[in-house]
Amino acid sequence: MKKGVVIGGEFGKVIVRQKSDSPIELGELVIAETGKKRCCRLSTLLMQASFPSKTLSSFRECILKRMKTSLFLTLI
Amino acid sequence: MHLEENEDISFFDPHLRNYHLAILKNLITLKGGRAILAKSLPGFFSPVRALAAEDLSFLTTPKNPLFLGSLRSGSKEVNMPIYLNGKDMLCHHVLIAAATGKGKSNLMAGMLWDALGKDYAGMLVLDPHDEYYGRSKHGLKDHPQKERLAYYTPSNPPPGASTLKINLELLKPQHFYGVVDWSDAQQQALAGYYKKYGKDWIEAIVLDKPLPDDYHEGTVAVVKRRVMALLDLSFESNQLFCDGIFDITAGATIITDMVKEVSQGKIVIVDTSPFSGAVELLVGTLVATELFHFYRSAKGKGNLSSLPVAAIVLEEAPRVLGKDVLERGPNIFSTVAREGRKFQVGLVAITQLPSLIPRDILANMNTKIILGIEMKPEREAIMQSAAQDLSDDDRNIASLDKGEAIISSTFTKFAIPVKVPLFEDIIVQGKKDKVKTDFSELMR
Numbered sequence: 001m002k003k004g005v006v007i008g009g010e011f012g013k014v015i016v017r018q019k020s021d022s023p024i025e026l027g028e029l030v031i032a033e034t035g036k037k038r039c040c041r042l043s044t045l046l047m048q049a050s051f052p053s054k055t056l057s058s059f060r061e062c063i064l065k066r067m068k069t070s071l072f073l074t075l076i
Numbered sequence: 077m078h079l080e081e082n083e084d085i086s087f088f089d090p091h092l093r094n095y096h097l098a099i100l101k102n103l104i105t106l107k108g109g110r111a112i113l114a115k116s117l118p119g120f121f122s123p124v125r126a127l128a129a130e131d132l133s134f135l136t137t138p139k140n141p142l143f144l145g146s147l148r149s150g151s152k153e154v155n156m157p158i159y160l161n162g163k164d165m166l167c168h169h170v171l172i173a174a175a176t177g178k179g180k181s182n183l184m185a186g187m188l189w190d191a192l193g194k195d196y197a198g199m200l201v202l203d204p205h206d207e208y209y210g211r212s213k214h215g216l217k218d219h220p221q222k223e224r225l226a227y228y229t230p231s232n233p234p235p236g237a238s239t240l241k242i243n244l245e246l247l248k249p250q251h252f253y254g255v256v257d258w259s260d261a262q263q264q265a266l267a268g269y270y271k272k273y274g275k276d277w278i279e280a281i282v283l284d285k286p287l288p289d290d291y292h293e294g295t296v297a298v299v300k301r302r303v304m305a306l307l308d309l310s311f312e313s314n315q316l317f318c319d320g321i322f323d324i325t326a327g328a329t330i331i332t333d334m335v336k337e338v339s340q341g342k343i344v345i346v347d348t349s350p351f352s353g354a355v356e357l358l359v360g361t362l363v364a365t366e367l368f369h370f371y372r373s374a375k376g377k378g379n380l381s382s383l384p385v386a387a388i389v390l391e392e393a394p395r396v397l398g399k400d401v402l403e404r405g406p407n408i409f410s411t412v413a414r415e416g417r418k419f420q421v422g423l424v425a426i427t428q429l430p431s432l433i434p435r436d437i438l439a440n441m442n443t444k445i446i447l448g449i450e451m452k453p454e455r456e457a458i459m460q461s462a463a464q465d466l467s468d469d470d471r472n473i474a475s476l477d478k479g480e481a482i483i484s485s486t487f488t489k490f491a492i493p494v495k496v497p498l499f500e501d502i503i504v505q506g507k508k509d510k511v512k513t514d515f516s517e518l519m520r
Contacts (some may be wrong), residue, residue, distance in 0.1 A: 001125060002123055002124070002125050003126055006118050006120060007097075007121070008120070009099070009100075009117065011102065011114075012101055012465075012468065013100075013468075014100045014101070014117065014118060015097055015099060015100075016097070016098045016124050017095055017096075017098075018097070018098050024100075025151060026150065026471065026475050027149075027150050027151075027472050027475065027480075027493055028150030028152075029103075029127045029154075029493070030125065030127060031106075031124070031125050031126075032118035032124045033123055033124075034118045034119035034122045041105055041106070042106040043103075043106075043114060043118040044106065044127070044490075045100035045102055046103050046472075046493075047098055047100050048099050048471070048472060049098070050098045052094065052097075053094075055093045055095075
């Protein structure tokens with residue numbers, strides 16, 4: 001089951017973006033696959049911390065959808 | 077998203093825009109079925125997936141296996157039993173650290189159950205709660221190989237068990253050191269009595285027999301009072317009465333018997349539940365001292381390798397291994413912690429407060445089984461002396477639920493998360509296995 005993708009980090013602190021529908025628990029063991037299938041290197045990773053993030057860099061870019069009126073608003 | 081004005085609004089593509097980042101620690105790298113220490117980072121954009129059973133092919137069963145639990149991934153149990161080499165692990169000392177109710181006794185009972193069926197280790201269990209034998213509940217007495225179990229209790233021994241009576245002649249001054257606080261003068265008086273009267277030295281103290289050197293009469297009186305209180309002795313009409321477990325006639329061979337049983341690979345449980353702390357320590361010190369001397373002498377004779385490992389299970393370890401206790405001088409347990417490995421004698425120290433144990437003793441305990449610990453100073457004491465770098469695992473340890481553990485050992489490549497099975501489940505499984513074995517033998 002895919003759990004996420006490595007997007008950065010350093011030794012002892014690998015940063016993974018989690019797949020939204022399969023969260024990683026604290027203390028969970030997961031495998032990162034590097035390379036092609038036949039000469040694949042697997043890294044066993046232990047989950048240590050998690051925090052929410054977003055692609056939106058500021059409120060100016062935050063687009064909200066009003067469900068009732070279907071009116072798009074852009075916040076200043 | 078209902079917030080300020082209770083309006084029904086939401087993000088576009090919320091799964092793409094809002095997400096969780098996870099910080100993970102690289103434990104090991106698997107290459108061609110071999111596990112090597114992680115010395116490279118996983119590639120950028122490498123997919124991350126759940127652990128599968130085939131990834132764990134490197135976790136093989138070692139020689140002299142001791143079962144500790146199943147591999148755990150988060151709160152999920154993976155169907156992969158975790159064994160360590162029991163002989164290596166036990167003689168290099170084990171620390172079991174956990175807060176109350178996190179499963180220390182359950183883990184210990186499971187380890188004893190597994191060791192009872194093997195012949196590589198004998199164990200001496202000083203049981204202050206009388207919980208391992210299972211007088212009135214499930215316990216080690218239900219093991220299929222219970223003939224390898226010896227149980228000593230001071231009162232109402234069940235069938236097959238022995239009464240705990242210790243002959244006064246077996247006591248030596250060094251057994252009293254560390255049990256209660258003695259001044260230098262009092263220690264010298266104890267040694268003086270032993271030197272002059274030999275095995276009758278306790279009787280000499282009680283009967284006020286003279287010492288060759290000039291000891292202050294107050295010192296001698298205090299020594300007499302404390303020895304009599306500790307050993308539960310009384311003296312009336314010129315006659316000595318033994319009211320406790322120490323006796324003038326009975327129990328002359330009990331310590332030799334215990335040492336012999338441990339050296340035969342048996343598990344010896346000593347029920348110390350009715351005793352006060354000092355008497356319990358005296359009994360523990362007495363047996364541990366003789367066991368250590370037996371193994372040390374076996375090394376001198378060159379037959380140590382033919383003996384099983386001897387492990388001493390010690391509950392509430394800071395009582396004898398605490399910093400304040402050891403400041404007053406070493407005792408047999410600190411000696412075993414420092415030197416026992418050379419003589420195949422190990423400690424299994426169980427505690428809620430590892431921070432009270434000096435760092436050099438903690439560092440000598442090469443396997444640490446960490447269950448849930450809420451208190452930060454206790455977690456830090458463990459993390460600072462662990463075999464692997466656990467400096468970033470603080471939250472991980474704090475969040476361990478009942479029966480969840482992390483094993484940090486010099487005999488493992490990484491700190492292994494495990495789920496410890498319930499002891500009752502182990503017993504049920506053991507009985508099922510026995511039934512299966514019996515049935516297969518009938519079929520032959």
